[in-house]
Amino acid sequence: MSAGRSPIQSVAGHLVLLVLAATALLPLTLVAVNSLKPHSEVVRNPLALPTSLNFANYRAAWDFGHFGTGFTNSFMLTGTAVVVVLGCASLAGYVLAGKKIPAWPAVMLYFLIAVTVPIQLFLFPLYFAFAMLHLLGNVIAVGVVIAAINMPLSVFLMRTFFLKVPNELEDAALVDGANTYHVLRDVLLPIVSPGLLTVGVIVGLIAWNEFLISSTFLQGEGHFTATLGFLSMNGTFSTNQGVMMAGAMILIAPVVVIFVSVQRYFVEGFVSGAVKG
Amino acid sequence: MLDHGRRFLTPLLLVLGLLTIAPAAVTAAPTAASRQPLSMWFWGAPPDHQMTMKRVLVDGFNASQDTYALQVEFRNSVDSDIQVALAANQGPDIVYGSGPAFVAPYAASSKLVSMDAYSQKYGWKDRILDPIYQSGTVGGKLYALPNSLNTLGIFYNKAVLRKYGSDVPKTIEDLEATMDKVKADGLYPSVTGNKGWRPVNENYASIFLTHMAGPQTVYGALTGKVPWTSPEIQAAVEKSADWYQKGYLGGSDYVNLNFADSMQLLADGKSPFFIGPTLAFQFATDFFNKDKGNVDDLGYTSFPTIGTGLASPLYTLGTTASLSINANSSNQDGAAQVIDYMMSQMFLENMTATWPGYWGVPLKSIDIDPSKYEGLSREYVIAISDMIKGVNGGNFGYFTATFFPPATQQEFINIDTVWEGTSSASDFLTRVDQTFKVELEKNMVPPIPAPKL
């Protein structure tokens, strides 16, 4: 794939990427550096290096952010949201991409409208329903709500991945005697697995960092997610910035690990005929 | 290579496994032996404050009796969480709210319990400062108890004042003269700002309303007898804009500083003054403390009265928060007991020892020996004692965040439109007046205590 690209273009490309990487990494470095300093030092000079390697902030953040139970709840919430979204959106994306039902434009229009609804304003009726169903504090239920809110984007994204699959593939499988279930499971889903991964990663990230819905519906500190625990250390007027920076590092650690580990499942551009290694 | 089906199976099984234990995790909340649970929601707080709360409030209360077990939840968005919860008849047993103005709608919708019976049982009426007690009533019944005094004044750095040969300012002229002097030398006339929390503007609206428009005028406006467009109020608003534009409020960095930054700059001698609320004592401890050896550098004094027609000294009366009982609580008696525990001198003392600035319980009389305290806690205790004396004497003005009805209070947060010159003071006050009239009709104005007339 490197044929046709001059060395100059290659170097220029690398430079651009490095500059972009620097802009993305600089704030993270600042967070990391400041997580090792006490609060007053952070306020005085956030750009200075720490005078000593002190992990007290991390211990305080872990304890007061309740990250132990927080991570368990976060994993349950995020896991639920991802599984539900992938399950529903892949099926819906398949149907809409293939225009399998005559009502497909109406369904797409509905999902488009659903995206425009501002979340913070439909909390009240939803909360009422939750209270009546005794679901307050239920992390799984909140995961389902988050999945529902992110359904339109996921459906549309999955649809774009299904659009790339040529009809011949599906038809070939159908002709061979497979029913729709097998077609989906054995042929189509593996092909759109990059789409599943991408949507899974996106919804996972959104669910992990979510605080508006979680804060409203989760009660009892044993049910707080890691994000809520992290935010509980942030006062309106008073914040310990050193501890907050440490908490931020703790909060993103699992995300980084998972993101890197799912990358190897990412299947390269599919082949419609030729054999490729 | 494994085929795709099996590859997705493992994570899927993992999630399913988690889902099966989820119900157990969700419902299993260890309950303390046979005690009945009481819940309270509080703002987010940094670790040391959480520790103090736990030690003094939670452990202290739980140890003082054996019927109830109190639990405090720290929430970043407690105000909106409570509103949503109360609207659906849920929420914590003890409702920690933002002040009297927020109580009226909840009380009117029967979301809060009338605490008159508890007040009689525990003797709150005799214990709490009258104006504060009155402000928590709706239609004559007590629905909220403001739990901590907050007033506005001047924090000053003694070392900086010494360096410039200035005394602690007693008059507005002294204050402005000192600020001009240090400004010429490149210092901030005073440090303060609303970075990250725009409602800080309320402090600088309130301070001029109290010390320039005067308690009587503002009382008249708040009771609907005087329009908000009166000349005294307009002059006060214009004075605040004048100060902002001269750089007396944080130089040109008002939007880029918060209270923590300001205290750091004050401690570093970049300014002689921090003009602001006594709750700023909370931040001072990070920058003025024994380790840094500058504890004695910080002083606090009240803000001077402007003009000759008003009494002196005056105190802007405000509270940081209020305590109420949820009408849907199944442990209302327990909630009342907690509130009683928090409205005591002992609570004031124990909290203030490590967390000065936020727990000035509004007691009619506090018998505290400042010399029992060290450093900033001592200064805070003196400030609160002085304020209580002033309030008992009727020399107080009104903090917008405490006594103004919600939409009017929000309008005063927008006072920065006058400061930045995008609105004139008279247009601004016309808007305030219209907003206030609507709220007055809807009975959303809390009871306003009368000052000495």
Add this chain to the structure above:
Amino acid sequence: MSITTELGRTGHQPPIAALYNRHIAPRARGARLKYYILVAPALLLSLSVVLVPAVLTAVAAFTDWNGVAASASWIGLDNFSSIFADGVFWTALANNIRWMVLFLTIPMAIGLGAAMLLLRRPRSRTGYQLIFLIPYVLAAITNALVWLNIMYSPIAGLVGFLRKQGINAPAPLANLQTALYAVAAVDMWHFWGFLTVVYLASLRQTPVDHIEAAHIEGASGMQLFRYVYFPSIRPTLQLMFVMITIFSFLSYDYVKLLTGGGPAHSTEVLSTYAYTFAFSTFQFGKAAAVGLIMSLFGLLPAILYTWLSRRDLQA
């Protein structure tokens, strides 16, 4: 890779026969039912969680509900007329439109550019994607703390550093003219990595044989992009275009955390405007009215754009 194995397993027949079969086979109603069933979970879940509460909230826009009481009265269009008479509403609306223009250009361009560059770097691309996603992964409050206190701070942060060197750098958040752009810059910085990941995933699905064919015909980089990659990712580009338009009218977090709508309403957006009504002034009816307007403004350009490119969407 295993895809060819799948192909080998499922069919030896030439595709043409399959196409022919599909076009003449009768469409049985029973066959279509299963597709309704497949789309049902997504639809039903969304309807129950989003639509029903949204409709209730929309109804509230025509009442004077204060967000707490158990009842409210119908007031027709009063909320709307008072909102339209409020100058702050128009300021907020203008800010949302500026926001939309900013987001439709800058992050889209950077995201696509970065994705194209990463396409040809299979070994480093995981690392780069991870780095680009860091701002998106960090919680909004963390990013806000960093930018407020470290980057934009004229006392201690980068701006302060420049000032100490004698460069009179302006404080971006203090100036009424620049504040909105300063806030938007933080949100854009946090967002473009997400676009890169989406575009890259889509680009990697471009059929390999198309690319090979273009190479064989000697296509240059620009031609390759224009005739091979771009058509392949066009649906994704269009999707993100529509999504960004809608999101621009819902933007909230970074404005709230960085400036709260100030100074003097210069960064006020419709969502902060609505939030104040909902949670600070007990005027939920007005908040719901603003919410309806937000949805409408997000929806109109989205529908227009979708309709204009419907022929492309059929592809």
